[in-house]
Amino acid sequence: MNDLSLHIIDIIQNSLSAGATLIKLTVNENIKEDLLTIEIEDNGKGMTPQQVMSLEDPFFTSRTTRRVGMGIPLFKQSALQSGGDLIVLSEPGVGTKVTATFKHSHIDRPPLGDLANSFILMVSANPERDFYFKYIYNGTEYHFDSVEVKEVLEGLPVNEPSVIRMLTGMVDENIKEIKEEN
Helix, strand or coil: CCCHHHHHHHHHHHHHHCCCCEEEEEEEEECCCCEEEEEEEECCCCCCHHHHHHCCCCCCCCCCCCCCCCHHHHHHHHHHHCCCEEEEEEECCCEEEEEEEEECCCCCCCCCCCHHHHHHHHHHHCCCCEEEEEEEECCEEEEEEHHHHHHHHCCCCCCCHHHHHHHHHHHHHHHHHHHHHC
16 A cells, blocks of 8 residues: 555455444654654454464455455554554453554655545545544644534534535644644
């Protein structure tokens, strides 16, 4: 995958397939510590310790449509090749947390990509699910909560094209603003 936002989409899709109704995404760029952390947490069905151990095997998948699952192995490889790691914590009936770390300045670290567009794509494609996004840049935070957004929209669907454009622009502007300030 060309950028990290595509890995984020893949992991969120896994969460949705696992029945998650709430997905939390945290992206933390800490330039001072030369660390990028991406965390995706859900309240899906979770996995047993044996399933978690099998995740790095591309021939392990719980899907019946294909016999391979490359998402986690590729995401982990991206993290490892740029001085980081990927850790999966999961508990059946509770949910799963995927945490990937990267050395921010590493030459082999893929770019973040279009975080705003990727995240709002997931929100708009799954309006019945709840999403929370926290973006942190050198300690300054921006939060997006789809529950709050749906309340403000007063019944206007989050998958309405004009709403998608507005939300994408809002998230993108806030990310840019935080980066410019720090």
